[in-house]
Amino acid sequence: MNNTFNINRFGLLLKRQWLDFGKVYLISLLVVVGALVGFYFYYIPSPFKENNFDYDGNLDMRFRYPIYLILGFLFISIVASSYFSLLGQKSRAILELMTPASTFEKFLSGVFYTTLVSFASYIILFYLIDLSFVKYLNMHLGEFKNTSKASSALTVDGFFDQILSDKKYREYCVMFFGFPFLITSIFLLGSAYFKNFHYIKTALITMVFSGFCVYVVFKASELLTKNMYRANYSGSEDSKNDILLGLLAATAILTLIFWLITYVRLKEKEV
Template identity: 65%
Template structure:
């Protein structure tokens, strides 16, 4: 089939992919919800706990931030790593490759399911769970017997009302898409143990990159006197902006490689 895009055919492809991919995806959402609820139930402040407050005297809800980041990485990477793994099985791969849709349509469907739907689903589940527990805590503040206890805010409210949070979230906007693009490529590039091999490849690549950057910095600074000055905010903004551009460009490059790899499978 020629590499064209037809909206009706693409819509049918999305429905077909949902029949194949949706069952596993819905199960993963149920598991995700159970994990988030379990972590919240165990870690939220309780009148029966000795330590309920942070260093500012507020109810300690700091566990939400590492939970959000770590669990989010694991969830979207697993979803992306399982999308094209059907191509590793010859009998099932033939049926998949014979699907009457262009390579671009199949690739675009993969991006939508792994980069958009998975990310939106994770944010929605985390938001609803967090909001539920926050409302529960705010309805039982009197049980803590603390005179100056403050109302707990949802993590979404804290992010969108704080200028610093909004700015940093904007600079790191491309990171979820970079993660899903890498593991989506791994799902079609490796024939077995897609997630493990992709994760190991990423770790090795990051390790080599850090090593080369450190060695290059040591070579540049050799026999030179370091000069320290007070960093300006605009300098930090330029670094973060550069990070956003790099992650965006790398994401597009990885998606391009994934498309070419899928095209090779079709051949």
């Protein structure tokens, strides 16, 4: 089939792909829900616990940051790594390749489900669970005995409300917005490239390559700065913004490269 794009055919392809991909997606989503609820129950402040407050005297909700990042990484990477995994099974691969849709449409469906749907659903899911626990805490703030230096008026902000209300958090969120797309593009490529053990192989190669790149950059900077004196310079706000913008541009370029390689790999399988 040629590489044309037909919106009606693409819609039918999305419905067809959901029959196989939807099972893995929904199971992963249920696991994430259970993990989030479990972590919140375990780490959330309680009147029956000690050390409920942070250094500023507010209820300590810092556990949300590592949970959000780690669970989010695992969820979107596992979902992306499973999308084209059927192409590694000969019996299922034939049916997949015979699907009446162009390679470009199959590639777009992969990007749609593994990037847009998975990332958006995780954000919504985390927001709803966090909002439920935050509302519960705010309804029972009078049960907490605060002996710290904080004021008597306590409030608990939602995770995303806390981030969006801080200017620095908003700037970093914008600059690091491309990382979820980069992660899904890497594991989507792994699902199309490897025949089995897609997630493990992709994760190992990514860790080895990332470690090698960090080592090369560290050694290069060490050689370039040899016999130089270190100057204490915090850098201006513009220079920091330039670094963050450069990071955003780099992640966007790498994401596009991995998507292109995935598309070429799918074309090779069609042949």
